[in-house]
Amino acid sequence: MNSTCTLDSVKTKSEYLNDVINIAMAKNPNEPEFLQAVKEVLSSLEPVILKHEAEYKELALLERVIEPERIITFRVPWIDDNGKARVNRGFRVQFNGTLGPYKGGLRFHPTVNQSIMKFLGFEQIFKNALTGLPIGGGKGGSDFDPKGKSDNEIMRFCQSFMTELQKHIGQDVDVPAGDIGVGAREIGFLFGQYRRIKNNYEAGVLTGKGLDYGGSLARKEATGYGLIYFMREMLKANGLELKGKTVIISGSGNVAIYACEKALSYGANVVAMSDSNGCVYDKDGIKLDIVKEIKEVKRGRIKEYLEKVPSAKYMENNGEVPAVYTIKADVVLPCATQNDINLSSAKILVENGAKAVGEGANMPCTNDAVEYFLKNKVLVAPGKAANAGGVATSALEMCQNSMRYFWSFDEVDKKLDGIMTNIFAQTKKAAEEYGYGNNYVAGANIAAFRKIAKAMKSQGLI
Numbered sequence: 001m002n003s004t005c006t007l008d009s010v011k012t013k014s015e016y017l018n019d020v021i022n023i024a025m026a027k028n029p030n031e032p033e034f035l036q037a038v039k040e041v042l043s044s045l046e047p048v049i050l051k052h053e054a055e056y057k058e059l060a061l062l063e064r065v066i067e068p069e070r071i072i073t074f075r076v077p078w079i080d081d082n083g084k085a086r087v088n089r090g091f092r093v094q095f096n097g098t099l100g101p102y103k104g105g106l107r108f109h110p111t112v113n114q115s116i117m118k119f120l121g122f123e124q125i126f127k128n129a130l131t132g133l134p135i136g137g138g139k140g141g142s143d144f145d146p147k148g149k150s151d152n153e154i155m156r157f158c159q160s161f162m163t164e165l166q167k168h169i170g171q172d173v174d175v176p177a178g179d180i181g182v183g184a185r186e187i188g189f190l191f192g193q194y195r196r197i198k199n200n201y202e203a204g205v206l207t208g209k210g211l212d213y214g215g216s217l218a219r220k221e222a223t224g225y226g227l228i229y230f231m232r233e234m235l236k237a238n239g240l241e242l243k244g245k246t247v248i249i250s251g252s253g254n255v256a257i258y259a260c261e262k263a264l265s266y267g268a269n270v271v272a273m274s275d276s277n278g279c280v281y282d283k284d285g286i287k288l289d290i291v292k293e294i295k296e297v298k299r300g301r302i303k304e305y306l307e308k309v310p311s312a313k314y315m316e317n318n319g320e321v322p323a324v325y326t327i328k329a330d331v332v333l334p335c336a337t338q339n340d341i342n343l344s345s346a347k348i349l350v351e352n353g354a355k356a357v358g359e360g361a362n363m364p365c366t367n368d369a370v371e372y373f374l375k376n377k378v379l380v381a382p383g384k385a386a387n388a389g390g391v392a393t394s395a396l397e398m399c400q401n402s403m404r405y406f407w408s409f410d411e412v413d414k415k416l417d418g419i420m421t422n423i424f425a426q427t428k429k430a431a432e433e434y435g436y437g438n439n440y441v442a443g444a445n446i447a448a449f450r451k452i453a454k455a456m457k458s459q460g461l462i
Contacts (some may be wrong), residue, residue: 012046016053020062031115033338033363037122038066040367044442045449047434052453059461061453068095068121071114074164076142078157081150090161092140092168092176095121098455101172102138103128103391105179108186110145117141119338120179123362124391126448127384130423133395138174140165146181158189166194171204171401177394178208180337183254184220188213204401207394216397218412219390224258224360225413226389227333227381229420231358232266234381237428238438240355243267248329250274250322251336252295252302255360255387259333260288272327274336275302278316279324282309321345328352335360346372359383374439385423385444392419
């Protein structure tokens with residue numbers, strides 16, 4: 001993570017909104033990622049709050065939206081291959097179940113802490129609301145690092161993690177999925193331990209499962225494909241298209257790979273992909289089959305691309321601006337992690353002629369970077385809308401598990417395309433209705449919040 005937003009108070013015309021933001025800052029002083037997400041969402045809601053200020057204040061609606069329904073923290077002991085006892089910390093944030101069972105991924109990464117879990121869970125509330133599907137918002141994970149671990153070590157960790165987590169989840173309660181560090185292998189180990197403990201086959205308790213035991217076709221591709229479906233609609237609404245555009249993608253994991261695949265299918269020229277060490281630049285266009293082999297088969301580093309394509313260039317990260325953001329491009333797709341694009345990166349991208357940014361990761365742009373893009377007429381597809389394809393297809397997986405029936409790849413992909421098209425339509429309508437023009441960051445927040453607020457009012461003070 002290169003930078004976080006400043007933690008200065010946000011000032012709006014709504015006294016109630018200002019009070020709630022200040023309350024959040026006072027109650028969560030050591031949680032910069034969470035506060036960044038809260039301020040980004042709440043400040044864009046100003047016109048909605050002003051319209052309903054007295055009502056929302058009486059119901060303490062904003063105070064309830066920013067406070068998780070519960071946070072579960074637990075220790076995860078496990079044994080490494082040398083027989084040494086290890087201990088990590090596990091989390092599950094069940095943030096808001098107003099619209100349905102808590103739904104959100106599990107992240108295994110050494111940076112995981114309560115602030116990051118709360119930020120991700122908070123974003124998930126709004127993302128899930130935009131899908132139009134009956135799912136609430138949650139998130140979880142651990143500071144365990146799967147890199148460099150054997151399959152047996154990962155299995156032992158996952159079994160220990162699930163031994164505690166299983167007390168708090170269920171297909172009608174809370175349905176985790178994968179995220180950074182949690183792929184098909186980890187989901188398999190987690191599901192196996194859940195089944196072992198519960199002694200039943202509750203397929204809908206986890207999503208992102210293998211196709212052999214209840215997973216959905218197109219789930220692997222969903223977040224990346226969904227990002228491009230949203231970008232297609234956003235560009236079209238502004239007289240642009242992906243065909244012929246130069247694209248750079250940060251990351252080379254699942255989201256990045258399938259965003260690249262779908263962008264190529266629309267005629268875009270993807271020239272760069274990256275990992276935490278640096279990026280590869282291939283002016284003739286990224287050869288995706290090589291990236292898939294490196295990342296999905298060998299679990300290697302992106303630098304290995306040069307072994308197959310010696311004409312490509314490797315650029316190592318050096319300083320606060322990741323190398324990939326120094327490459328000239330029309331469309332920028334940050335698909336790695338939070339706060340990957342700071343203000344310095346944003347200035348370089350604008351100077352290099354970027355026309356659109358699509359957030360494939362969760363909150364990959366700092367607040368000041370987003371403001372700079374919008375100020376300079378760069379279209380921004382916010383993560384809570386643009387990367388909702390993954391959780392939307394997870395919900396479709398839950399549907400199929402409930403029916404004990406499976407749709408074809410094309411059927412799931414068509415439903416995903418329809419969901420993402422509808423998310424953009426909601427986002428665009430809300431932005432225009434409240435005077436934000438083509439500020440789709442504000443539009444997504446408003447569209448999601450209105451749905452959540454209406455449901456919370458209906459269900460009483462809980």
